Amino acid sequence: MESAFEIIAEPNRRAILGLLLASHQSVGEIERRLCMTQPAVSKHLRVLREAGFVESTVDAQRRLYRLRPEPLQEIDAWLAPFRRFWSGHIDALEHHLDRHFPRVSPSPKPPTRPTRTKAAPARRKK
Amino acid sequence: MESAFEIIAEPNRRAILGLLLASHQSVGEIERRLCMTQPAVSKHLRVLREAGFVESTVDAQRRLYRLRPEPLQEIDAWLAPFRRFWSGHIDALEHHLDRHFPRVSPSPKPPTRPTRTKAAPARRKK
DNA sequence: CACGTATATACACTTTGCGGTATATAAGGA
DNA sequence: TCCTTATATACCGCAAAGTGTATATACGTG
Numbered sequence: 001m002e003s004a005f006e007i008i009a010e011p012n013r014r015a016i017l018g019l020l021l022a023s024h025q026s027v028g029e030i031e032r033r034l035c036m037t038q039p040a041v042s043k044h045l046r047v048l049r050e051a052g053f054v055e056s057t058v059d060a061q062r063r064l065y066r067l068r069p070e071p072l073q074e075i076d077a078w079l080a081p082f083r084r085f086w087s088g089h090i091d092a093l094e095h096h097l098d099r100h101f102p103r104v105s106p107s108p109k110p111p112t113r114p115t116r117t118k119a120a121p122a123r124r125k126k
Numbered sequence: 127m128e129s130a131f132e133i134i135a136e137p138n139r140r141a142i143l144g145l146l147l148a149s150h151q152s153v154g155e156i157e158r159r160l161c162m163t164q165p166a167v168s169k170h171l172r173v174l175r176e177a178g179f180v181e182s183t184v185d186a187q188r189r190l191y192r193l194r195p196e197p198l199q200e201i202d203a204w205l206a207p208f209r210r211f212w213s214g215h216i217d218a219l220e221h222h223l224d225r226h227f228p229r230v231s232p233s234p235k236p237p238t239r240p241t242r243t244k245a246a247p248a249r250r251k252k
Numbered sequence: 253c254a255c256g257t258a259t260a261t262a263c264a265c266t267t268t269g270c271g272g273t274a275t276a277t278a279a280g281g282a
Numbered sequence: 283t284c285c286t287t288a289t290a291t292a293c294c295g296c297a298a299a300g301t302g303t304a305t306a307t308a309c310g311t312g
Contacts, residue, residue: 039271
């Protein structure tokens, strides 16, 4: 459970983050709004806190949890190149990145005749 | 494993998506570039395909996998409100959303005296 | 038609994460 | 000091997901 991606894979955690988007909340408030048991909420909040998604401040017996942007920004950053992918000029990007991710082993086209991968040689049809 | 979030929680799957960002790839190419076993690659591709992240076309004995944008766009959409959160005017947004996510129970501030708690009198206690 | 390549699938195993119940800790008020 | 509220933690059981090995299937070639 290291990465931010694994954290937000959990639906209840995403729900908690959605709630905190409105404003900071206490554990009890989250518990009631999401209809979860209190230990479940606390556990998820612990995970979220340790991953940097939220921070808590003490208010008497209560803990108020609020959002922190960094981990979500990290996810946003990972998403960025894909955004450029679906934003139109697909083929151009394709060739561009293909030059930045060089082929790895000398068998990218090994079925019958390895034809020096330089441009798509003969696209074997079915 | 329904949601797109759970799909991209897996590091190897994110790596595969990153590769496909460059261009379409065969299973063997992915296998070699990511140093995974072939069954592992096939399994992840199956998951990605069933979730709509990739599609495959047949090229003789090989399958060429390419990206599909929709699921990643869905994630991007979920991220949108948070983007607005970390983009500056935090307090304004806070109050704004607080009006759209009405508090649920009459105890947002129950520190000393439960002010006519008719919804939750005295729960818990073993 | 037999063989090698490419990919998919089945099976067993291991790990991990989540939920629930019970309990511990802390703070406030009578 | 005792009681109640608020939150955290420990323990347990279960289900799901990832991995590896072995095998099945499909295609192309000599």
